[in-house]
Amino acid sequence: MGQSGLRVVLKLTWIELKLFLREPMTIVFTFAFPVVLMFVLGEIFGGQADADADVFGRVGAMNYYAPAYIAVVAMSVGVIMLPARLTDYRSGGVLRRFRASLVPVWAVLGSQVLGVLVLAVVGGVLVVGFAAAFYPVHFPDSLxxxxxxxxxxxxxxxxxxxxxxxxxxxxxxxxxxxxxxxFVMLFLSGASVPTEIMSPTMTRIGEALPLTYGVDLLQGAWIGGTWDRTSALVLLVVAAVAGLLSLRLYRWD
Structure with a gap:
């Protein structure tokens, strides 16, 4: 990718960010919903560091939930905002105009992914900031x-x-x-209901969901400063397979 290609991607990303922020769903599911749900869970389970040690890994509810909801933010932007935007572009003929102007498919998809990443970063910072402001949350063991x-x-x-x-x-x-x-991933991945109190059937279903591995990966880094290789590998495989299929199946009209 040359400098001209990079400029195209960055320009498209800036445009996409402005369009994303005009969508009420973006505001609700990226910025508001995770914070509200964390508040509800914090009030239910409490913020004491030794609360429900067997359930929350002896670190307290909010040290358990803070990294989990960083993963939830990434999921919400990726699976709610992004597909709707891409299909809206296709049905509205925007993608045909991109193609007519010789904009490559990787530039269009790349700008969408970068926009998602920026929004996820902002949403993750809001989650951590809220948790730290109102509950006894310690700093991540490995930033x-x-x-x-x-x-x-x-x-x-x-x-x-x-x-x-x-x-x-x-x-x-x-x-x-x-x-x-x-919602399936939110409630079966351990992000809302800890896996320790889920039924064996629900736990097995959760093991097939990407968010389960995202929660495990971020909780390991936050709580113990450890790197869960299995979770990282699963997520990388998901990214590679889904990304390749996207390029293969993507239609301009």
Whole structure:
């Protein structure tokens, strides 16, 4: 990719960010919903450092939930916002105009992914800031591992969202599929209900969901400064497979 290609991607990314921020769904599911749900969980389970040690890994509820909801933010932008945007572009003829102007498909998809990453960073910072302001949350044990895990997690969900945008026939279908995935993963991944108190059946279902591995990866970096290689590998495989399928199946019209 030359300098001209990079400029195209960055310009498209800036435009996409402004368009994303005009969408009420972006504000709700990226910035408001994770914070509100964290507040509810914090009030239910409390913020004491030794609360429910067997459930929350002896670190307290909010040290458990803060990294989990960083992953939730990455998921929400990737599987709700991104597919709807891509299908809206296709149904509205925007992609045909891109193609007519010789903008390559990788530049269009790349700008969408970069926009998702920026929004996820902002949403993640809001989650951490809220948790730190109102509950006894300690600083991440490894900020570097947390950042690396966040990038991998965001890439995986951006790839999944791009794949949904490639195969869904309309913006409503894409948004519906994204919302269904969002809530299934939210409640079965350990992000809301700790896996220690879930039934064996629900736990097995959760093991098939990408968010489970995103939560494990970020919690390991936050709580113990450890790198969960299995979770990182699963997310990288998800990103690679979904990304390649997206490029293969992506249609301009």
């Amino acid at each position: 570097g591992l947390l950042a690396a895990g966040f990038l991998i997690c965001s890439a995986a969900f951006a790839a999944v969202g791009t794949l949904l945008g490639a195969v869904m026939p309309s913006p409503r279908a894409a948004q519906g599929a994204g919302l269904m995935l969002f």
